[in-house]
Amino acid sequence: MKTAPSQPRLTTWVHWTLSGGVALSGSTLLAGLVMTLATGRHAAPGPPPDWQSLFTQALSGDPPALLFIGLLLLVGTPVLRVFVLAVGWFIEREHSFAVIALVVLALLVSSALLG
Amino acid sequence: MNYTSPLNVGWLVLAGAGTGVLGALLGTGGGVFLIPILVLGFGIPIHYAIATSIVSVIATSSAVAATNVGRGTANMRLGMTLECATTLGAILGGIVAGILSPRLLEGLFALVLVPTAFLMWKGRIETAATAPRQAGANVELHSAARFSSWSRKLDAVIIDDTGKPRPYQVHRLWAGLLVSLVAGTFSGLLGVGGGVFKVPALHLLCDVPMKAAAATSNFMIGVTAAASAFLYFGRGEVRPALTASIVLGVLAGSWIGLLINQRTKSRPLQKAFALLLLLVAVQMAVRSTFGRI
Numbered sequence: 001m002k003t004a005p006s007q008p009r010l011t012t013w014v015h016w017t018l019s020g021g022v023a024l025s026g027s028t029l030l031a032g033l034v035m036t037l038a039t040g041r042h043a044a045p046g047p048p049p050d051w052q053s054l055f056t057q058a059l060s061g062d063p064p065a066l067l068f069i070g071l072l073l074l075v076g077t078p079v080l081r082v083f084v085l086a087v088g089w090f091i092e093r094e095h096s097f098a099v100i101a102l103v104v105l106a107l108l109v110s111s112a113l114l115g
Numbered sequence: 116m117n118y119t120s121p122l123n124v125g126w127l128v129l130a131g132a133g134t135g136v137l138g139a140l141l142g143t144g145g146g147v148f149l150i151p152i153l154v155l156g157f158g159i160p161i162h163y164a165i166a167t168s169i170v171s172v173i174a175t176s177s178a179v180a181a182t183n184v185g186r187g188t189a190n191m192r193l194g195m196t197l198e199c200a201t202t203l204g205a206i207l208g209g210i211v212a213g214i215l216s217p218r219l220l221e222g223l224f225a226l227v228l229v230p231t232a233f234l235m236w237k238g239r240i241e242t243a244a245t246a247p248r249q250a251g252a253n254v255e256l257h258s259a260a261r262f263s264s265w266s267r268k269l270d271a272v273i274i275d276d277t278g279k280p281r282p283y284q285v286h287r288l289w290a291g292l293l294v295s296l297v298a299g300t301f302s303g304l305l306g307v308g309g310g311v312f313k314v315p316a317l318h319l320l321c322d323v324p325m326k327a328a329a330a331t332s333n334f335m336i337g338v339t340a341a342a343s344a345f346l347y348f349g350r351g352e353v354r355p356a357l358t359a360s361i362v363l364g365v366l367a368g369s370w371i372g373l374l375i376n377q378r379t380k381s382r383p384l385q386k387a388f389a390l391l392l393l394l395v396a397v398q399m400a401v402r403s404t405f406g407r408i
Contacts, residue, residue, distance in 0.1 A: 068355050078337030097192055
């Protein structure tokens with residue numbers, strides 16, 4: 001993998017965070033979609049249930065629960081990327097950028113709480 | 116529409132793949148294509164289409180950004196700085212989505228896109244003329260390092276089309292922040308990635324090279340969309356089978372688009388982007404004037 005001259009370690013972290021998040025969420029969604037096609041089960045209207053219920057339902061073979069987990073993993077991937085950059089910049093003593101990342105993270109958490 | 120029938124799932128995956136290719140090529144989330152396809156082509160309610168688009172642009176952004184960051188094309192410091200504005204805008208847009216008239220917003224969208232397309236086309240023509248100024252800016256980079264302004268911390272290097280490293284300086288950060296706030300708001304309101312605003316602004320106003328502008332915009336789109344996605348999840352507008360079908364298609368399409376993008380030079384990309392903006396402007400103006408079809 002060819003990287004820019006600056007911050008190769010951080011770019012590697014971000015690369016693997018995004019790649020891993022997409023791979024994990026994509027695999028979960030694919031499994032959920034195959035199960036959905038096999039069973040034809042729909043999700044009930046409304047927002048997804050809490051995480052504990054989602055995992056319980058997914059373990060019992062509920063396709064919509066598996067799909068919701070995959071989608072939430074996908075939405076969580078860029079959030080995790082912001083966290084990784086905040087930690088990385090803090091370690092590399094680029095405190096001003098670490099603070100910027102924490103501000104973005106706080107806005108994302110606020111949105112999650114509003115939703 | 117039954118989102119779980121095999122035939123419909125197949126068509127939805129194909130639609131997602133098509134928008135994924137375009138998103139990867141143009142540095143956008145592809146939402147400008149996806150929402151009309153879902154609403155007009157599949158008859159899906161607009162609020163479900165917007166929610167689906169919001170989640171799918173996260174898939175596009177994450178898949179493309181993973182590669183762009185690895186190549187060093189995306190400017191992460193600039194992206195994170197601008198994300199403060201896009202995220203704030205996306206939250207505001209997501210909250211206000213249910214208050215303002217979509218037709219009013221679509222008309223505003225069309226009005227903003229027309230001059231942006233014009234500037235983008237003009238920028239393509241002036242590329243050769245501005246090349247000496249850019250070369251001069253490169254020479255000034257080392258002497259400029261003594262200045263500790265925030266913008267200088269955002270300066271970066273991109274590998275150009277000839278394979279040579281090309282340093283660039285970021286100018287007029289305030290303009291980038293302002294456009295990012297507007298782009299984030301439109302992203303939260305309409306489910307688009309907002310790249311149509313950010314890429315030309317970063318290139319024309321902030322002097323970021325076109326490919327770096329597209330990569331940095333894509334880098335930001337995931338976080339911007341995530342900010343409003345939580346609100347759409349909370350309102351129950353994310354339908355899992357529908358969204359999963361589109362997302363899986365988008366991921367496949369993004370991968371194909373990246374392969375094509377490696378063979379695409381910046382100038383044709385600019386030209387295609389200007390035409391894309393005009394097409395989207397016409398589409399939005401028609402919808403705003405005559406109502407939803």
